[in-house]
């Protein structure tokens with residue numbers, strides 16, 4: 001079942017446009033949302049949640065139109081925005097007490113269980129938590145109102161590699177029974193190599209790919225060659241070609257491999273795909 005469907009979202013800012021953003025996410029999967037700084041990831045997430053008003057477009061959560069049934073849709077979503085701050089001087093237990101009033105499905109036992117599991121002391125204040133603990137606290141809250149869709153804006157930024165790995169393992173565990181899905185934006189593409197089933201890639205406010213990670217990665221190759229191998233036929237097919245004194249490195253669509261005879265060919269990963277596409 002489609003847990004999230006985004007169709008033709010548009011949002012105009014004086015110096016930026018989100019243009020016809022469309023993608024969808026099935027239940028039971030993790031989707032990574034990538035793009036350079038300023039590409040429009042947060043604006044997309046905020047437009048989905050109607051924290052900013054999109055100029056046009058529709059969002060559906062489990063088949064329900066978000067604009068028509070905002071309350072019902074929001075019950076299904078756990079949103080964790082970057083730099084989760086809440087009220088720094090309030091205790092976790094107090095914040096949870098306020099939050100639970102907005103969620104009829106709030107499960108106090110589940111909340112206590114997640115606090116224990118994430119090693120969070122309810123008597124601590126938010127400012128006493130590390131960045132990783134703040135993300136975990138936000139997740140504990142989202143999971144305690146039984147959110148089916150977790151939308152996380154850069155949840156792993158600012159975390160050390162071990163805490164990031166911990167969190168990625170948790171994400172995978174959270175989708176294990178196929179009831180939940182996770183959409184998370186990140187700059188750290190290696191995190192997505194580890195856990196994302198799907199990738200949505202936004203560039204200058206436009207979605208340039210939304211597909212399975214494997215399909216995306218397999219549809220490109222990294223090619224290297226000498227200057228002499230940079231022929232007129234090959235050149236237009238190279239994406240983000242970087243030249244140096246000895247030769248060149250570029251991205252090539254796998255479909256165009258027949259034109260790469262004699263070149264050194266290596267698999268692409270998300271980072272190299274992004275770097276070459278952005279350089280183009």
Ligand SMILES: Nc1ncnc2c1ncn2[C@@H]1O[C@H](COP(=O)(O)OP(=O)(O)OP(=O)(O)O)[C@@H](O)[C@H]1O
Nearest residue numbers: 013014015016035036037038039040041042043044
């Ligand atoms: N309230 C606003 N008013 C005007 N412009 C805005 C507003 N919010 C965001 N923008 C602009 O929209 C563009 C996209 O910003 P957005 O925060 O969505 O990018 P992002 O992909 O999340 O970037 P980052 O990875 O740096 O967080 C930027 O050029 C930003 O300056």
